[in-house]
Amino acid sequence: MYGGTRTEIGQEWDGLSRDGVVQQVHADLAHLYDAEHLRASPLARLLRLAGRFDTASALRDVLMKAIAVLKPADDVPAHLPPWLLYQSLYCCYVQQLGQQLVADQLGISVRQLRREQVTALEHLVDHLWQTYHDAREQKSGVAASAGEPEPTASQQPSGLLGEMAWLKDLPTERPTDLLEILNETLTLIQPLAADRAIKFQPLAVGVFPPLAVHPVALTQMLVDVLTAALGWTAPGGLVAVTARVAGYQVILTVVGGGGDAELLAQGSQDELHIARQIAEVCGAALTLPSREVGEFRVTLSLPAREQVPVLVVDDNEDALQLLQRYAVGTRYRVVGTQDPEQALALAERLRPQVIVLDVMMPQVDGWRLLGRLRQHPLTADTPVVVCTIVTQEELAFSLGASGFIRKPVTRAAFLAALDAQAAPRATAAH
Template sequence: MVDQEVFYEEVREALHHLYDYDRLRSLHLRAWLQAEPGFTGPRSLKQILIDAVEALRPEAETPMDAPDWRIYQILLYRFVQGMSTQEVAGQLGLGERHYRRLQARAIERFARLLWVRHLEITEAGEEEAGLPDSSWPEPKVGSDLDWLQREGTLQQTQLYEIFIQVEQLLAPLARNRGVHIEFHLVPDLPLLRIHPQAIRQAMVSTLAFMLDRTLAHRVRVEARTQGEVIQITIQPCSDSSAPAPPQSAALFTKPSALEALAIPRQLLDMYNGNLQVGRIESGAPMLTLQVPVVRRLPVLLVEDNEDTTELFSRYLEGSPYRPVIASSSQEAIFLAQRVKPRAMILDVMMPEQDGWETLILFKAHPLTATIPVIVATILTDRELALSLGADDFLHKPVSQEQLLAALDQVIQP
């Protein structure tokens, strides 16, 4: 029988190392909860813990200032989202000592939930509770890609560095196929709005797909800017002295081929990019990847809490949005007319002039009335904010995903 205190301690350790595979693998908790050996998948220890946090989410009708919401928010933002103690405490409007007491209470409740699950597994018996290794369900593609969305998916990526990495990775395969890969970059390409691992894997998979099917001895990879995207084309090339060998377009467009491209297409879709299969004038196949470039649109952040200002600014790093900081309502009104931000993120609890007054002034002034306003506060007055003209309302603590989604929603392309 597992000692309950030992079990609770392992739960605490697992929460604090939720994205550290080596540490999770070393814990007995994995066996106690009948988790599968890997790090991803619906029955991995990491996913079991994340699902258990989500199981503590209160019902929608529960008041936002209820203790159950505090427990859920602490577990979600501190451990699943990876925010620091100071950041979560600041967004919840709590002193650090008070916050630490609430965090200890949240972890205890979380551990109690998992302890009940462990007892159910033990009582059911090894044969009924556990699945043999050969019977584990295949992890869904979405599960394996979820971590990209949790790690700040809107990032700035330099394509030149990605090309170098892809060339190194595919060099052995290209030699085995007798194909030479040529990389061509137009100078001064803008940064890509995509996670570096996502574009690297999309390119590796797509280029490997071409190497496996081409009859040519050379493949050309070229990148250039097309409006708001960078277009990367992959196509076979012939030597100047010989025509390109004939290839059937069906080889690249039949269902099995399109299935092989499903992963890179999904990776690009996550960042509003796409992957197309086409043909050049000679009839040879061509694969085209399109990835959005980074656009840094000014966003006015009206917040007097330095910790929150620093956190939100970090959220916007690598995103299409550039923070412009105002620590008071008066400064916000001045900067709004000077910078012409595409949106404003407004705190309510500020000295001198609070956020409600600022919101009223913004919506009444002809130069700022059309600027979308997102109210972000520890208060729960959503309906009041919307009635005063706010375009969206975020209840603190706010995750990076929530902030970027709100900005994407209110800022029109």
């Protein structure tokens, strides 16, 4: 956890008092995903981020990293004050959870949660002040005398990936239609194709499930892949697009060819690497073409929305609703029960790919239920992820758990745990 020096009362940041900075940081956290607000924030000017093309994402990145500095080591018990400070900001602002829900998760009152936030904000401002102070010292020192660019709180522009970092924490607002996005993208880049007399062989009309990929991310991936295909294909050639459903995924393939292979090693390859990084953020996968083959062939594996069944067993209704909300817009379909006695019956009906189990339940010993799930023929091979506030990870694995996440649970941690268990099973099934 951050243990920096508290800034002195009365110190100012370019004319803004400490109290003013605290208020501004609080306002910016409350609008963490509001790009217009962040671009106009005085904090962006103080941290030398104003006037950049990526001001909003850069400031968001600085604030998120500052919150991450407060995170204690994993071996610190979850009920101790350092975790309360960190979670009071992370859950409310990064995850955008309501105060009552966060307080319930942490086992404290809303009033105490607000007190923790006040203290955490003070530590956050201390860290940002140190960053600001170091930047000014560097500016007035050797770097400035050498004529180097002015340092900022975020030394490297976030770029496209920085702009899309929010995809990890926020679900899509509505299902993404593959055909709709593909047709819009083809229309967008048609002038480029016409300049090279290249034609697109469009995707045949079919029935595809909605995708668990944000339309902005899918559009950018398709733009990168299709423009790379144009650069790889000889003038007068053809670029073919095909798609098929494979289990819980839609496999999109783009094929071109006949062009100069060296082009792929230049601009086209850069575009494809960006597309692959975006795919990783979205839980998709992209395979790059080989120059040795002499054919442009890129495969994009896109997760279908809410297709993978997941059973969650937790006696806390709020916890169930939270995990169900985390799964909205993803490839997972979460079905929850507060009654552990119904776990096996639900497993028989749902045939879940993953079971998430809380072991701290008053009606049934969760550890015993884990053992029953491991022994029952129906669920013996189903991955079980233990999700609990206790720090008994080693015990969980010794009793047959496949994964472990500690409460309070973040959306990223929950989805990562599901991905780790569902991905191998999906691969084995196909």
